[in-house]
Amino acid sequence: MSLGAKAVAMWCALLAAMFGNGMFRVFVLQPRMGEGTARQVACLTGVVIIVALSGLFVRTVPAATPRQLLKVGTIWLIMTIAFEFLFGHYGAGLSWADLLGEYNLLRGRLWTLVLLATLIAPWVWGSLRARVTR
Numbered sequence: 001m002s003l004g005a006k007a008v009a010m011w012c013a014l015l016a017a018m019f020g021n022g023m024f025r026v027f028v029l030q031p032r033m034g035e036g037t038a039r040q041v042a043c044l045t046g047v048v049i050i051v052a053l054s055g056l057f058v059r060t061v062p063a064a065t066p067r068q069l070l071k072v073g074t075i076w077l078i079m080t081i082a083f084e085f086l087f088g089h090y091g092a093g094l095s096w097a098d099l100l101g102e103y104n105l106l107r108g109r110l111w112t113l114v115l116l117a118t119l120i121a122p123w124v125w126g127s128l129r130a131r132v133t134r
Helices: 003-033 035-060 066-091 096-101 111-132
Strands: none
Touching (some): 003 035, 003 066, 035 066, 035 111, 066 111
């Protein structure tokens, strides 16, 4: 399987894991700690999920360079943003303003950290692997 195909397959796994994280937020965290805090906790657990799955992904592509893995992260980022806005607006019926509000760090919204992890986690793992193998 090519690097691109593996990257898309892993993004689908990330999507499923993050969907599960979101369900956990809504049904378990939110009733106990309120929406705002539950969203923050879910974003932080989402970062952990992304970092962990990215590490597994990098192990499946031993020949991939850090530069190639940064491209993978960029593709994952684009796919994630596209999914969030398209599904959020057309599937979940959220307004564009509500969707953009998730990017407001000043209001305690940590979604930007999830996106940053999505972008750089494969590259970080690849860079660490490159240092270890030198």
